[in-house]
Amino acid sequence: MEWPLLLYIFLFYWNVLNALFTVEAPQSLYTVEYGNNVTMECTFPVNGKLKFRELSVSWEKKDELKKLVYVLLKGEEDFKSQHNDFKGRIKLLKENLNLGQSLLQITDVKLRDAGIYHCVIGYRGADYKTIHLKVKAPYRTITQRVVSTGHNEWKLTCQSEGYPEAEVIWQNGDHEDLTDKANTSYETGRDQLYRVTSTLTIKSRIDGIFYCIFWNKELQENTSAILHIADSADGNLWTENRRFVGATLIVTAFVGSGLLFMLCIRKARANKDNRTPVSSSSIKKLSKDKDTRDGRDASFEDRELKYMQVEKT
Structure with missing residues (x-):
């Protein structure tokens, strides 16, 4: 009889804790233009200093099959289970987690990104909210x-x-x-x-x-x-x-x-x-004329020399 009572008490307090822990979505619908960036937000209670080792954050896209967009498990990021549609385009602004804000940024938005997203938070309780993304x-x-x-x-x-x-x-x-x-x-x-x-x-x-x-x-x-x-x-x-x-x-x-x-x-x-060829006879004549002219020049020099010597005497 003790076990059913303890189970009842546990379930009662678990529901009470979950009732105290609620996730909110300041904006339930986001509209973004193709090729631009979008940042979607959900909030959760921190109540003091956040303990990352106790925090789990999950963003999921609800298509025919569930697609994991981002997972933070007990303070550690897990990209192994991330769907291929979102690889390299997803970032969680972790600096805002201390403020109780889960901000998911999607860059270079595609048409296939449009749909319904669930923001799931686990931190001393668990809850989620639904957010719609529309791409034009x-x-x-x-x-x-x-x-x-x-x-x-x-x-x-x-x-x-x-x-x-x-x-x-x-x-x-x-x-x-x-x-x-x-x-x-x-x-x-x-x-x-x-x-x-x-x-x-x-x-x-x-x-x-x-x-x-x-x-x-x-x-x-x-x-x-x-x-x-x-x-x-x-x-x-x-x-x-x-x-x-x-x-x-x-x-x-x-x-x-x-x-x-x-x-x-x-x-x-x-x-x-059109060039005029020069015959060998012309060449000989030119050479003879040159020798004659040279001889005349020599005779003229001899006469000049004799004249200078007579005048000196």
Whole structure:
């Protein structure tokens, strides 16, 4: 009879202790944008100086299967049981544990991080709270392209990534709806994001203005881009002309170098052919003239010498 009584007393006091130890969640829902960081919080009573050896903290994600996000067991971190989805992106701000705060930081948030989390604290009692994490991925950046197909017909394209699937609305400069004339396709891109591409083919004058609007119904957000045919067409023509001119300059330089080289060779050959050959008789004549001139110079010197000696006498 004593054992049932002791068990009853133990269970009674255990429930009382657990009733005194409660975990709270100051914020039950967090919304974060894809690629950013988020810090979720739950609190627990410390009642004096915290003894880490008695503290256990666990953050779990409740999917079809439980995924361990972070575990601190009796003051020691355990990363061996951490799910692969969170490796390298999780940090518990341990300096806040003394204040009774369990702050879990997730960096570079992915779409798969969205869901329900349990913050479980064991410290002279045990309790947990449920926290929801919502991840949004707006269609922030829109890539545009304008291509002329001839006869005042233009192909306008807008592309962007986000989540969930967005509707693309087309309007002209007078804000008339042209969506029915567009072709929109969807494909799964990186990290479960949707890559949405929409193309509108339309006839327009050169200064036409058009709008493509990505409407995210679930987030109640829209992002728009303005396509100005004149600006875009000029840009495309300039790019194509620049490439054409660059190629032309390269070919011209190459051909010019070849022609110059051939001209130099021809000139060298012409100079060689136009040289006047010197005969051996001419060489002999030049040598004879030189000897005669040398002899005359010697006779002139002898006469000068004799004249100077007579005048001295």
